[in-house]
């Protein structure tokens with residue numbers, strides 16, 4: 001009888017311990033944060049299958065340790081520092097603007113600056129796309145100062161011309177990029193412009209500039225018109241470890257832009273860069289689409305910077321297109337691309353004067369780091385092929 005009692009008690013003990021073993025892990029798991037859906041699915045499968053078999057670490061039949069295969073992540077690129085880029089890229093600018101600078105300096109070096117010479121100087125500036133109004137201002141001021149100062153030497157004239165060109169470029173304008181967010185939110189940059197101007201390339205280059213400066217970046221591929229544009233952007237981002245948010249081909253650009261900012265907020269990135277499409281048949285369509293992108297993105301908060309990408313080789317025509325964009329979105333800065341491929345560097349002056357918006361960056365080639373912060377004095381030096389202004393002839 002006592003034996004039966006002991007056996008019954010032992011069985012009861014085993015049952016109680018077994019029951020606790022089943023309950024305790026469930027209680028522990030209840031305190032864990034919810035898992036994303038994909039992870040929940042994986043966990044459910046794991047639970048069904050029991051603990052994972054660590055076959056990768058040891059071969060059970062032989063007892064010999066087997067190394068797990070190493071999958072190497074593609075190496076991230078280290079972009080060039082941004083400081084002094086315009087000086088480093090000076091030769092690109094000097095090469096394309098050589099005729100313009102040399103021509104002007106040749107004219108100023110003449111023994112006698114008569115009416116014809118001044119007219120030729122005007123023509124050179126207009127040919128270089130400086131624009132008629134700006135050219136008149138520059139030449140009038142140069143003539144006046146030459147007369148008052150009695151300036152004669154070629155060196156002095158060159159310095160006066162350089163000073164006038166710098167003045168025409170409005171060196172006091174704020175050209176900094178607003179890439180720092182507020183209240184824990186990322187800064188949001190919207191990139192707009194007509195197709196082929198270099199929007200996607202410039203987004204990629206800006207991402208590199210930001211990464212080089214220690215920022216984290218999320219890219220938004222809101223150019224859903226051209227499928228390759230999203231691939232192109234993703235490739236740029238992947239090279240420096242920036243994530244790209246994209247939608248299906250033909251998806252609503254505004255919703256992709258919205259998702260990109262959402263992702264940037266969730267991931268805690270410093271800057272979200274949104275690439276848009278410019279391929280619209282008419283002004284109304286452009287207004288509707290860009291206006292919607294702007295409105296939808298602003299549900300998260302204000303847009304910090306809207307950059308208009310302009311192809312420098314399109315000259316005065318580009319200015320007309322630019323005006324349409326400035327009517328739709330609040331453009332805060334211009335990026336002039338392809339300045340390496342035109343002798344019409346004067347377009348920088350015309351753009352700022354016509355649009356009243358600072359040129360903040362210039363594209364000087366197709367290379368990944370061929371984008372430079374714009375600096376009026378360095379630009380004029382490169383344009384004229386002269387030494388820095390402070391140095392006298």
Ligand SMILES: Nc1nc2c(ncn2[C@@H]2O[C@H](COP(=O)(O)OP(=O)(O)OP(=O)(O)O)[C@@H](O)[C@H]2O)c(=O)[nH]1
Nearest residue numbers: 195196197198199200201229337338363364365366
């Ligand atoms: N030489 C030179 N080429 C440039 C520069 N910037 C962009 N490009 C080239 O211009 C071409 C068009 O650039 P994209 O970035 O695809 O232009 P996009 O505005 O995004 O074009 P869509 O997506 O069709 O709207 C590419 O071949 C670029 O390599 C530059 O500063 N210099």
